[in-house]
Amino acid sequence: xxxxxxxxxxxxxLLLVPSICLAEEHFHLPSDLSILWVVPFVCMLLSIAICxxxxxxxxxxxxxxxxxxxxxxxxxxxxxxxxxxNAFFLAADSILLEYLxxxxxxxxxxxxAGGIRLKGTLVGTPLVNTGILAVGTLLASWxxxxxxxxxxxxxxxxxxAHRKYRVHQVIFFIFLVANIGGSxxxxxxxxxxxxxxxxxxxxxxxxxxxVKTLLAAVILLVLYYGLDTVLFKKEGSPVPADAASSSxxxxxxxxxxxxxxxxxxxxxxxxxxxxxxxxxxxGVPMELQxxxxxxxxxxxxxxxxxxxxxxxxxxxxxxxxxxxxxxKLFIGIFLSMIPAIAILRAGSDGALAAVVxxxxxxxxxxxxxxxxxxxxxxxxxxxxxxxYLVFFNTAGGNAVExxxxxxxxxxxxxxxxxxxxxxxxGNAPNFMVKAISEEQGVKMPSFFGYMGWSVGILCPLFLLxxxxxxx
Numbered sequence: 377x378x379x380x381x382x383x384x385x386x387x388x389x390l391l392l393v394p395s396i397c398l399a400e401e402h403f404h405l406p407s408d409l410s411i412l413w414v415v416p417f418v419c420m421l422l423s424i425a426i427c428x429x430x431x432x433x434x435x436x437x438x439x440x441x442x443x444x445x446x447x448x449x450x451x452x453x454x455x456x457x458x459x460x461x462n463a464f465f466l467a468a469d470s471i472l473l474e475y476l477x478x479x480x481x482x483x484x485x486x487x488x489a490g491g492i493r494l495k496g497t498l499v500g501t502p503l504v505n506t507g508i509l510a511v512g513t514l515l516a517s518w519x520x521x522x523x524x525x526x527x528x529x530x531x532x533x534x535x536x537a538h539r540k541y542r543v544h545q546v547i548f549f550i551f552l553v554a555n556i557g558g559s560x561x562x563x564x565x566x567x568x569x570x571x572x573x574x575x576x577x578x579x580x581x582x583x584x585x586x587v588k589t590l591l592a593a594v595i596l597l598v599l600y601y602g603l604d605t606v607l608f609k610k611e612g613s614p615v616p617a618d619a620a621s622s623s624x625x626x627x628x629x630x631x632x633x634x635x636x637x638x639x640x641x642x643x644x645x646x647x648x649x650x651x652x653x654x655x656x657x658x659g660v661p662m663e664l665q666x667x668x669x670x671x672x673x674x675x676x677x678x679x680x681x682x683x684x685x686x687x688x689x690x691x692x693x694x695x696x697x698x699x700x701x702x703x704k705l706f707i708g709i710f711l712s713m714i715p716a717i718a719i720l721r722a723g724s725d726g727a728l729a730a731v732v733x734x735x736x737x738x739x740x741x742x743x744x745x746x747x748x749x750x751x752x753x754x755x756x757x758x759x760x761x762x763x764y765l766v767f768f769n770t771a772g773g774n775a776v777e778x779x780x781x782x783x784x785x786x787x788x789x790x791x792x793x794x795x796x797x798x799x800x801x802g803n804a805p806n807f808m809v810k811a812i813s814e815e816q817g818v819k820m821p822s823f824f825g826y827m828g829w830s831v832g833i834l835c836p837l838f839l840l841x842x843x844x845x846x847x
Contacts (some may be wrong), residue, residue: 401661403462405715407722410684413715415827420712421757421801424705425823439701443708450712466473466714468658473761475668475710477829479703482678484673489526490694491702496626499615500536505545506597508532509552513593516557517564517582519641525554525805527637530692533816538616541607543820544812547599547829549634552593554650554805555797557591559790562593562648563641565803567660567755567764567792573648574768575775575786584786585793587843592794595837631690636680643672696812709801716758720766735770742771745846748787752795756802764792772820787846798830799823 405413423442427435435442453464498504508528508672516525536542558564560571560582568581608614628634652664680811719726724733731754747767755763767788771778778785796803800810800823810820821829 380391382838388578391717391837395677402661403458403465405458405466405718407725409715409719409722409727411719411727412452413450413800414719416446416477417716419449420441420708421786421823424801429822436617438508440704441605443705443710447708447711450714454715465544465659467711469472469660470661470703470710470714471707472660473666475707478710478804479706480670480673481640482808483699485520485526485637486699486808487677488633488636488640488680489523490530490692491630491680491689492527492627492637493618493688493692494531494626495535495629496536497533497616497629498626500532500539500545502601502608504535505532505604508535509548509600509618510593510597512549512553513557513597516553517560519637520563520644521558521803522805522808523637525549525809528553529812530816532550533558533818534693537816539608540611540614540616542818543599544600544603544607544814546809546820548596548825550806550809551797551830551834552596554809555758555796555803556589556592556596559585559793563645565793565796566761568789569644570765571768571775572787574765574773576779580779581784581789584782588786588790588841591839591844596833596842599833629691630684632683633680636676637659637826639676640673643669643676653793669797678723692814697816698808700824701811710759713758717762718761720754720758723766723770732766732770735767742781744783744786744787745842746844747784748842749838751788751791752798755792756795756798760796760803762793764788783846790841793835794841797834823840 395436405790420443423446427439427442451467454466501513508531512524513529515527517528529546533542539545555565559568562569562578562581564578564581568576571581584628647665647669650665654661654663656662713795719728720732723729726732731750735743735750737743739750751763751767754766768778768785771784783802796806800806810826814820820826
């Protein structure tokens with residue numbers, strides 16, 4: 377452990393020291409970057425998919441080191457080819473502008489939602505479970521998919537602690553609450569918030585994605601209710617042993633955290649409504665409003681921790697392990713993902729030009745179904761926020777024109793949000809929900825096992841949506 381930390385510190389120091397005199401502000405990887413630079417990112421994904429199955433003991437104790445290794449597997453060759461200062465700038469740019477806002481928002485939501493406990497005995501019958509999923513789907517667009525997921529995943533798990541079959545409950549929860557439910561407002565999912573900052577009207581997605589979201593949600597809820605009913609009866613319609621003896625009434629404990637939850641939502645929205653001065657850290661342009669936003673996430677998390685009783689969090693089965701796992705894994709993902717995002721942003725000039733060019737026909741007209749599927753597929757494996765921006769700009773980048781045209785912007789928005797459910801890493805709360813569920817005894821499927829569910833259930837649904845709305 378100490379040797380690893382020493383080596384990691386030495387490598388980071390080697391990147392840091394030359395950056396003082398060699399770093400170039402706003403350095404970008406060249407547009408003709410080879411697809412081979414994506415190998416560390418692919419290996420990072422394969423590690424998440426394969427290691428928990430093949431070397432579970434090693435993975436459990438060393439997944440953070442594996443993530444760091446694949447991040448450095450890109451940064452060190454990058455330093456050798458493009459210069460140590462430039463490699464450091466790319467790492468600092470990714471960490472300061474993408475990773476830290478991502479993890480601090482998750483930390484705030486995880487801390488605040490972990491202090492809200494649903495009191496009383498909620499028995500996980502098919503009707504109750506479907507109700508929880510429906511409520512979460514409704515909430516996701518107004519408090520964010522991460523906020524809704526963190527608020528409701530523990531009550532769902534607790535209500536079904538006596539059940540034998542629980543995996544499908546979490547999977548449909550990820551489909552609906554952690555993804556599809558967040559498609560109606562910029563508060564729901566980061567890609568839509570970026571669109572809002574680019575000039576897309578706040579309620580534009582509410583109007584243009586409502587029917588699509590409603591159709592997807594109804595189909596998934598009906599499918600879930602049918603599956604859960606079959607499995608519930610197969611289990612013998614179990615009732616928890618303490619259901620009859622519990623005298624605690626239904627209600628909430630730690631209610632002050634609802635105020636903190638509203639503060640998180642307001643903090644996120646307000647940050648996009650004002651513009652402050654820009655300053656630089658290691659050459660990375662930092663906008664004051666974003667720095668204030670991220671600092672406020674920390675303040676809110678600390679306030680939640682200090683004002684919520686330790687006993688309430690213990691009764692809510694709260695631990696720091698899930699957020700620690702996400703923080704370690706995603707720093708490796710964000711660093712190794714740098715060349716993949718750069719190639720995608722290069723558009724028609726990059727190694728993925730064939731993919732980007734599928735969105736236009738021979739006459740240069742937009743192909744709406746391809747915007748939906750290309751945005752969605754790439755959002756399943758890359759950060760869906762920059763992927764949204766890539767195809768937003770590919771479609772012209774003018775919010776007024778795109779809103780007037782309607783179909784293309786709707787396809788990009790739906791693809792980025794809906795298809796985040798295709799993999800564990802497609803959207804921020806997916807992996808968090810997985811980690812919390814596993815911590816509470818649910819044996820979640822592997823990376824590819826989860827994709828078996830998403831391909832089998834979601835892809836036919838997305839084909840139906842394509843046929844009805846985008847053809």
